[in-house]
Amino acid sequence: MSALSAAQVRIAQAVTRGTVRTDEPMARHTTFAIGGPADVYIEPADEDELVDVLRAVHAAGEPLTVLGGGSNVLVGDGGIRGVTICLRRLAQPLAVSGTVMRAGGGIRMQRVSTLAARQGLSGLEFAVGIPGTLGGGVWMNAGAYGGEMSTVVTEVTAVTRTGERVSYSGRELAFGYRHSVFQDTGDLVTSVAMVLVPDEAAAIRARMDDYTARRRHKQPLEYPSAGSTFKRPPGYFAGTLIDETGLKGLTVGGAQVSTRHAGFVINRHGATAADVKALIALVQEKIMAAHGVYLEPEVRMIGDD
Numbered sequence: 001m002s003a004l005s006a007a008q009v010r011i012a013q014a015v016t017r018g019t020v021r022t023d024e025p026m027a028r029h030t031t032f033a034i035g036g037p038a039d040v041y042i043e044p045a046d047e048d049e050l051v052d053v054l055r056a057v058h059a060a061g062e063p064l065t066v067l068g069g070g071s072n073v074l075v076g077d078g079g080i081r082g083v084t085i086c087l088r089r090l091a092q093p094l095a096v097s098g099t100v101m102r103a104g105g106g107i108r109m110q111r112v113s114t115l116a117a118r119q120g121l122s123g124l125e126f127a128v129g130i131p132g133t134l135g136g137g138v139w140m141n142a143g144a145y146g147g148e149m150s151t152v153v154t155e156v157t158a159v160t161r162t163g164e165r166v167s168y169s170g171r172e173l174a175f176g177y178r179h180s181v182f183q184d185t186g187d188l189v190t191s192v193a194m195v196l197v198p199d200e201a202a203a204i205r206a207r208m209d210d211y212t213a214r215r216r217h218k219q220p221l222e223y224p225s226a227g228s229t230f231k232r233p234p235g236y237f238a239g240t241l242i243d244e245t246g247l248k249g250l251t252v253g254g255a256q257v258s259t260r261h262a263g264f265v266i267n268r269h270g271a272t273a274a275d276v277k278a279l280i281a282l283v284q285e286k287i288m289a290a291h292g293v294y295l296e297p298e299v300r301m302i303g304d305d
C-alpha cells in the first residue's frame, strides 16, 4: 500500500462512516472487470459525508473521478490518480408518493425499476436490465427499448465539485441522446425525482420480463463488458454496421467483438484496458474504411494507460 500524502490524509479524515481504500484495483468496481488501482478510493456513506469529502478534495486541489456502478467505464491499466469517489452507497431517499418516486443517486437502476413495478407505476420498465446506478443513468440519460431517463426524470439534486448542494429541473437537465447537463457541469447526482404513470402491476411485469428475455437472447451477458461500446451513429446501428463488416469475433489480446452481439466488446479472457482500446480503434478504422462512418465510443475512458 502506498503512503498517503498529507493532503490525502486530510481527505481520508473527512470519511467517518463510509469507506476509504488506497491502491484499490478498479477491476473490482467495473462491469468490464478491467482497470488499474485508484490512488485513493472513497465510498461516502451518505450525502452529508459526500459534501465533506468534496470540500476536502477541493481544498487539497486533488484530481477527482466520479463513479457509480462502473458499468459504462473503461479504466486504464495505469489506474486513477488522485481521489475516486464511488456513489453507490447513496441509497437515500427511497420513497413513493402518488405517482412520484424519489430515489438516491447510488441506488441500482434495476432496483428502482422493480420497486416502481411493485407499486403499479409504469415508466421505468426499460431500466430493468441496465446494470448501473440511478445517478449514472441520469448522467448518461441511459435508455433502452424506446424508453430513457429523460422521459421520467423531473428533478435532480446534486452536489458541485466544490461541495455546494444544487438542484435541477425540467429543461435545466439538458437531456439529449446519452447526454445530460451533468456531463457539462461535473456535478454529482445525489437524488432523483421521477414522475410515473399508474398501470396494472402484471402488465408492467410482463413488459419487464419481455425486455429481460430479449436481453438474455441477444446480449453476451455471460462475459464482462460495459454494454454497447459505441453510440448509435446518425442513420445507422453500430452493431449492424460492425456485423455487416464481418467483425464479429475480432480479437485483440483478451478483448473480443462479441460473436453474439457485434455492438458489445467483451472481456473474453483477462483483457487489459490496452486490449480493449486497441480493439475499439481497430473497429473504428475498419468501419470508417468500409462505410465512411465514425463510431464514437459510448463507453467512458478514464484513468491512465
Ligand SMILES: Cc1cc2nc3c(=O)[nH]c(=O)nc-3n(C[C@H](O)[C@H](O)[C@H](O)COP(=O)(O)OP(=O)(O)OC[C@H]3O[C@@H](n4cnc5c(N)ncnc54)[C@H](O)[C@@H]3O)c2cc1C
Pocket: 031, 065, 066, 067, 068, 069, 070, 071, 072, 073, 087, 105, 106, 129, 130, 131, 132, 133, 134, 135, 136, 137, 138, 139, 140, 141, 142, 143, 144, 182, 186, 187, 188, 189, 190, 219, 221, 225, 226, 227, 228, 300
Ligand atoms: C450488460 C450491460 C447492458 C447495458 N445496457 C444498457 C442499456 O440498455 N442502455 C444504456 O443506456 N446503457 C446500458 N449499459 C451501460 C450502463 O449500464 C449505463 O450507461 C449506466 O447508466 C451507467 O451507470 P453507472 O452507475 O454504472 O455509471 P458509471 O459507469 O459508474 O459512470 C458513467 C459516467 O457517469 C458518471 N456518474 C456515475 N454516477 C454519477 C453520479 N451519481 N453523479 C454524477 N456522475 C455520475 C461517471 O463519472 C461516469 O462519467 C449497459 C451496460 C452493461 C454492462
